[in-house]
Amino acid sequence: MDSSENRKTFAEMIQEDRAARQSEQWRGTFIDYLEKVRADPRLAKTAHARIYDLVTADGATHVQDLDNPRLNHVFGDDPIKIYNFFKEEFFGIERSLAQIVRYFHSAALHGEENRQVLYLMGPVGAGKSSIMDKLQRGLEGVPPVHAIDGCPMREEPLHLVPMHLRKEFSKMLDVEIEGELCPVCRWRLEEEFHGRYEDVPVTTATFSRHARRGIGVVPPVDPNNQDTSVLIGSEDISKLDQFSEGDPRVLDLNGAFNVGNRGVTEFIEVFKNEAEYLHTIITATQEKFIPAPGRHGTVYVDTVIAAHSNEAEWQKFKGDHTNEAILDRIVVVKVPYNLRLSEEVRIYEKMLRQSDFSAHIAPHTIEIASMFAILTRLEPTNKCDLMTKLRLYDGEEVVEKGKTLKIDVRELREQAKREGMSGISTRFIAKAIDAALAEHPEGITPINVREALISMVKSTDLADDTRKRYLEILQDVLHKAYLEILEKEITKAFVFSFEEQAEALFQNYLDHAEAYVNKTRVKDRNTAEELQPDESFLKTIEEQIAIVGTAADGFRQEVMAYLWASTRRKESVSYQSYQPLREAIEKKLMSSVRDMSRIVTKSRTRDEEQRKKYGQLVAAMIERDYTEHSAEVVLKYAANHLWKD
Helix, strand or coil, X not given: CXXXXXXXXXXXXXXXXXXXHHHHCCEEXXXXXXXXXXXXXXXXXXHHXXXXXXXXXXXXXXXXXXXXXXXXXXXXXXXXXXEHHHHCCCCCCHHHHHHHHHHHHHHHCCCHHXXXXXXXXXXXXXXXXXXXXXXXXXXXXXXXXXXXXXXXCXXXXXXXXXXXXXXXXXXXXXXXXXXXXXXXXXXXXXXXXXXXXXXXXXXXXXXXXXXXXXXXXXXXXXXXXXXXXXXXXXXXXXHCCCCCCCCHHHEECCCHHHHCCCCEEEEECHHHCCHHHHHHHHHHHHCCEEECCXXXXXXXXXXXXXXXXXXXXXXXXXXXXXXXXXXXXXXXXXXXXXCCHHHHHHHXXXXXXXXXXXXXXXXXXXXXHHHHHHHHHCCCECCECHHHHHHHHCCCCCEECCEECCCCHHHHHHHCCCCCCCCCCHHHHHHHHHHHHHXXXXXXXXXXXXXXXXXXXXXXXCXXXXXXXXXXXXXXXXXXXXXXXXXXXXXXXXXXCHHHHHHHHHHHXXXXXXXXXXXCCEECCCCCCEECCCHHHHHHXXXXXXXXXXXXXXXXXXXXXXXXXXXXXXXXXXXXXXXXXXXXXXXXXXXXXXXXXXXXXXXXXXXXXXXXXXXXXXXXXXXXXXXXXXXXXXXXXXXXXXXXX
């Protein structure tokens, strides 16, 4: 398809796009529009229904249907859906996104949320603004809406139907008709069309944030100059020479609510505004009316009012009892920081894809940075240490003394209601990664990014106890975590066909454990000779995870029971199937090459054999996505820190 004869010219692309857009445009009379609505009642959907359809159009998947054991551990039986509309841009906040979709669903069905503000509350950099941006970009891509031609608010043409006919029209169209004409259209209907609403022209209108069509944005306003015209428009004083003050033609309906009609009105850092300035929200939500500028009555608005701010501003606003009327009209959705390691890694990978950095990033570099982010956001618990909690939150099975930890993740979350509402932001981590990449054009390793994070924590304005805690995570917890990762990396590089050898150990263990549990003999796979189960071999595996003495019998029975159940469920079985046994096998392989690894990496003056093995080690690590430079760096780090004399 890339050959010159098949490649489109720019002119062809422009023409095709223009033709597609023109095909969506439509003009007709109100009578024509009524027939279109009778054929497709969804044309007259409300703003909330429009965004609900937008979010759900690409489909969704129940977490339980993904056949992902990790996600099953994380969510349990919670009926969480992952929406395709969000999934490539937002990570680890599935519950918050599900709440947002539920809000739009209820509002689309004319539930109470239809008359409530959607308020996103969370720490800086958690994704509140990004969620709003995603919804607005989505709106810009939906088919055009039908609107009264010339209306400054692009209002729904069904507002033309007189009140006394609405019940009958609603039945014929299968649409609930609500709302009234704006003052400008009301004047035009009487003066320009002489009451013949069936002749009023109707056209299509697209959404655009930058052109202020269907997407209104309200930034924080100077407290000393909070002019409500920003919200409801104003009177054009230049027209007062032509028209009387009460003439609707002097109106300039360009406030955020007017602009956001049929779409969304966003309040950025909403509670930085004075409460009095926000009172317009009350009628805009509950009655769907806002005051018109001057002496022109009220204006109907059909808009999703969405706001966001951080938790401190929310708590301050909520603490003032005089704000109860507004508080009663708010649906709060917490948008915390992500708490899942694998999802945090995806965030930075996405950011890096969007950047122009081309330097090599060694394996586990982003993982170590992500670990730091998550650990700062977690709250301590007496059930486990923070690193274990991090692994549990990521859906991992954690093994201690040969047993999988049976800690209820849901219970951990319930004990830490504010978890994820504080800690290091994604922007902080991204800046540290960028700094490391800029300083090391030859490529970065986990060591480089940890140093960048330490430097940033020391130089950032933080409370002393917070800085101390963050440095302890970086210099102690993450240091130990990376050494564990690094030892496994070196083992896999040393052991030829690591997975094959691990699988062979696994199968051998199963043969002997099954014979031991069932009191039978083992048939040698090569000679077919029947032998007694080799208990000494079983013990060399089990002692890697502190299974000794009488505990061995129970462990072997648990392994066989687990694998029998897996086989019955027709699940594939490998050395990675049962986490305790997987850990034991990996540690067994690590112990078998530990001494060799130590000698080869620590030797300052290597003999010929050691030089050869070191070269093979570097080559094996290069095959595992390291460069020669990054392999040398991490092996030197291992030599200095991993094997103490």
